[in-house]
Amino acid sequence: MAAHRNRREFLKAAATGGCAALLPAPLRAQGAAPRVVVVGGGFAGASVARALRRADPRIAVTLVEASSTFTACPFSNGVIAGLRDIGAQQFGYDRIAADGVTLAFSAATAIDAAARTVTLAAGPRLDYDRLVLAPGIDIRWGALPGYDEAAAEIMPHAWKAGEQTLLLRRQLESMDDGGTVVISAPENPFRCPPGPYERASLIAHYLKTRKPRSKLIVLDAKDVFSKQRLFLNAWKDLYPGLLEWVSLSNGGKVTSVEPAAKTFVTDFGRHQAHVGNVIPPQKAGRIADIAGVADRSGWCPIDPVSFESKLVPNIHVIGDAAIAGAIPKSAFAANSQAKVCATALAHLLRGEAPPAPKLINTCYSLVAPDYAISVAGVYHPANGQIADVAGAGGVSALEAPAATRALEASFADAWFHTISSEVFG
């Protein structure tokens, strides 16, 4: 009884299904409200929680998230470059609670897939009929020799928005004119494929306008990257002599870092930085490992229709953590996947087969404040994977007037406003 009382106190916002949720699954009455627990309150998790409530208001949805404030990654490169405040990246969960989603501000520490329970760091265990994991990414500490949590305080990754974003910004602000900034970009896959290059662009813009004698070097573990020709052309026009991209073939792959001296080591040499930004190798957020839904790659294989894990039944994985075939790891894609997953869950919880989905991704990258480029794609399930719809998608035109780039910059801004309004507003 004590446990039940705790639970009742903990799940304050529980409106529907609260009592049913207290009973172990076999004892629940026929027709009881189905329970979905969502772990992770980013673009994917917050979107699926709200979409589930809209898809079927009888579904009792609990959103588990460690932080009561979300800090968005898209546009956080603008914060690093001094173009916007971190406050513009931050959102709360009040509107999500107002949709009837129960919020549990705690870390999920264990998942029992057989008993269908989620254990929290603080609060009672949660029972679920279906679980959605939207944990985003974790840094693969140790994958790059020399790069651990302590090193990230000296050479920030800033690949999870928040304190790391502000640390990198402060480092740039305190660097003298004439300094060297080095960014290292990892192999695929990682969160936000064009992100390192947008970051390089906006840092170059900051240096050009504020510290023009400085230099920016991008050390890349790849020869090919997202929107490559568009970025390279723009850099030639906007940041000649300031921004140097070193490809894998030209010795760009960083094999270790030495944080004490802010040094990046490659097979071809050493690069000492005044400001060093390591964008490290990544994997699905830790709870994916704990739940057993991540494979040896560190990411989570899923069914292309329902986003149900291929490894553990009744657990769905959406957003950056999922292996979503042709879909890149972006906030737009996370939101798009969340809505598909919610529809699939509503069907599955009624005992019906989920419908075949169609998804879209659109990603804007700012090369300068008034110059943006985009990549778009349309996707559908094919041969057990999520594949590109042939003939659709692609990147912005290689040749375009400044007005078109400026228009895309305004659409980029509008996109962030629109999607954050849908997800958190």
Add this chain to the structure above:
Amino acid sequence: MRLIFALTLVAAAFGPAVAQNAEAPAGAAACTGCHPAKAGVDSPVPRLAGRNAADIVAAMQAFRSGGRPATVMDRIAKGFTDDETTAIAEWYAAQRQ
């Protein structure tokens, strides 16, 4: 003249209106990543809810053919068949403005 004829044909092709609470057809939910779902969100990208279905279909066809200039919608429109586009357009037309 040809455009008007095409629009008439498109309009004639629409069946009975979709119920407002019907489940969104494949692809429809993704549109609100850019086209605001809610009223009152300030954006140069138009809302789709409550718009005339034939207008949405005509716009998608024009984006697909290149007849209407676009930054990104030309690339997205090519990913949807006529039937899919019609289903999405009818669903949005049935949503509250």
